[in-house]
Amino acid sequence: MPAPTSTLARRSFLTIAGVASSGAVVAAAAPAVAAPAGPVPRDPLFTLGVASGDPHPDGVVLWTRLAPDPLATDGRGGMPDRVVPVTWEVAEDERFRRIVRRGVEHASAAWAHSVHAEVHGLRPDHTYWYRFRANGQASPAGRTRTAPAPGARLRELRFAFASCQNYSVGFFTALRHLAHEDVDFLVHLGDYIYEGDAAGDIGRAHLPAVELYSLTDYRLRYSQYKLDADLQAAHHAHPWIVAPDDHDLENNWAGDHSEPDDEPDQDPAVFRQRRAAAYQAYWENLPLRRSSMPRGPEMQVFRRLVFGDMLQLDVLDTRRFRDPQVTDQADRWNPERQILGPEQEAWLLAGLGAATARWKVLGSQVFMFDADTVTGPGERYGTDPWPGYAAARQRLFDGLAERDVDNFVVLSGDAHRSAAADLKLSFADEGSPTVGTEFLGTSLTSGKDGSDMDGTGTVWLAENPHLRFHNAQRGYQVCRLGRDEMHTEYRIVPYVTSPGAPITTRATVFVESGRPGVAHVSD
Structure with missing residues (x-):
């Protein structure tokens, strides 16, 4: 595998691309009932930047969204109700002197x-640069990388993983540091936005100032986040x-059921409409392939990506097919309860059993290890993560043992803390x-x-001896997979309530190939 681009080269790219220039906040427009079908505005179109995702050996998906007035309260980004041709090009150099692929996509109001753009015909395990053009304007440049053959x-x-970026309570300084990491890709495990109406106390109040239910409101919230x-x-x-x-939809939702809070459960038909709005806005704002394009309240989230002979990454959907959270701890072991659903569970076990990559890694939105929260005698477990679905987790673990799956690793998020566990x-x-081994x-x-x-x-740590590390600060994780070991570096920032925090490595946790569980922790 060729050596990844150096950190110095990555910083040079970030300077050339001018990533900060597109992050200026734009004033909100007056409410509008419908967008006009007039000409495309001459205002900057690429205010929300660019992105790439789901790397395959022959290509990636490239993303952008035209939004000259991204905070317009009608959620349309200041665009007219007309189709706009957008050209894209991919180059082997950051100055676009060696363009290797180009094409045209048609952006419509129906999808904001x-x-x-799904690009094919690229070289495996190779770094590329990309950009878009529309209405005489060019986007910022992005950098991407294909998967190995x-x-x-x-x-x-090398890759990173992260989750849970609440705009109203903290600055995204950690993401700026992550941009300079020497990694091949990033796995984001959810909570890209938060749906609540929080104003916070750091000057980053959510827009709109309501809990999200409609497509218009979800779109506006994404625009606010993506201006960062x-x-x-x-x-x-x-x-x-x-x-x-x-x-990304609503706190602790499960299948067709809304959050189990003090309010009455929404009618499932009404909740599915909300899920359709949330899924559509998620698709519109992230670099997903057409295979994940939502159809009303349904969206294909779980999928598999393979990187040479080193990694099989199975991205899970732990929300759409789960049963509601239990209210009685004994029901954790009800064998009928699902967190993945029968189809996804069968797909996962079959894929793990047939995997030939050295490391088999799951991207799980919620953590899998048992975490007893009661000091001394007695036990209590969270009902939203995998311990609340203990029988389903046991089916997975039994399936791993029956299939002799080795080098099994889970990456998880959602808990707002770090841990490493056997x-x-x-x-x-x-x-x-x-x-x-699990890395939360x-x-x-x-x-x-x-x-x-x-x-x-x-x-x-006192009640769960299988836990080997814990930290409750903010940050992200960088993983290095080798032939003999995997290690995960827990990167932390000392504060997020003001900008400019430095990044440090709190600990590095090691796993040896062929030996499940944490080998050792280096503080």
């Missing part, structure tokens, strides 16, 4: 003038592999076999500044 023998592979220069920088620097979690065939028996990644901003240790972390 978003563009999803199937079965190609790799020395190493640090978020744009991370998109411009790396291809992203994304999957939604709960806040995944036990039976968490009730710490002497039972270890079937894999903290949030980018959610939970505000956090601390190295908190009360939850103290209880987790």
Whole structure:
């Protein structure tokens, strides 16, 4: 595998691309009933930046969205109701002297003038630059990288993973640092936006100032987030592999059921309409392939990507097919309860059993290990992550053991804290076999500044001997896969409630090939 682009080259690219220039906040326009069918405005069209995603050996998907007035309250981004041709080009150099592919996509009002160009015919395991043009204007440049060829023998592979970026409670400084990381791609495990009406106390109040229900409101919230220069920088620097979690629609939603809170459960038919709006806005604003294009309230989220002979990455959907969260802890072990649904569960086990890559990695929105939250006698487990679906988790673990799946690793988010854990065939028996390793990644901003240790972390470490590391600060994770070991570096920022925080490595957690579980932790 050729050496990845150096950090110095990546910083040079970020300067040349001018990622910060497209992050200026645009004043909101007056409400509009419908967009006119007039000419395309001459105002800057590419205010929301560019992105790439889902790298394959022969290409990637390229994204942008035309929005000369991105905070227009009608959610249309200031665009007229007309189809606009958008050209794209891919080059082997950052100054676009060696263009290797180009094409045209047609952006329509029906999909918020978003563009999803699926590029083919590129070289495997290769770095490219890309940009768009429309109405005489050029977008910022983005950098991307294709996956290695199937079965190609790799020395190493580097990637990052992250989740939970609540705009109203923190600055996206960690994403600016992530843009400079020397990685091949980023896995984002959900909560790209937050659906609530929070104003916060740092001058980043959510727009619109209501909880999101309509397509118009979801679109406006995405525009607000995507105007952030640090978020744009991370998109411009790396291809992203994304999957939604709960806040991309509503906190703790499950299947056709809304959040189990103090309000009455929404009628499932009404909730599906809300899910359709959330899915559409998610698709319109992220670099997803047409295979994930939503059809009303349905969207194909779970999928598999393979990187040479080193990595099989299975991206899960732990929201759409799950049963509602239990109210009685004993029901965690109800064998009828699902978190993945029968189809996805069968797909996952079949794929893991047939995998030939050295490392088999799951991208799970919620954590999998048991986390008893009661000090001393007695037990209590969270009902939203996998412990609330203990029987479904056991089916997965039994399936791993039956298929002799080795080098099994789970990446997870949602909990706003970091942890590393041994995944036990039976968490009730710490002497039972270890079937894999889990790296729980903290949030980018959610939970505000956090601390190295908190009360939850103290209880987790005391009551759950399979946990080997914990931290409750903000940041992201960088993984290096090698032939003999995998290690995950937990990157943290000391604060997010003001901009400009430095980045440091809090700990590095190692896993040895052929030996499941955490080998050691380096602080």
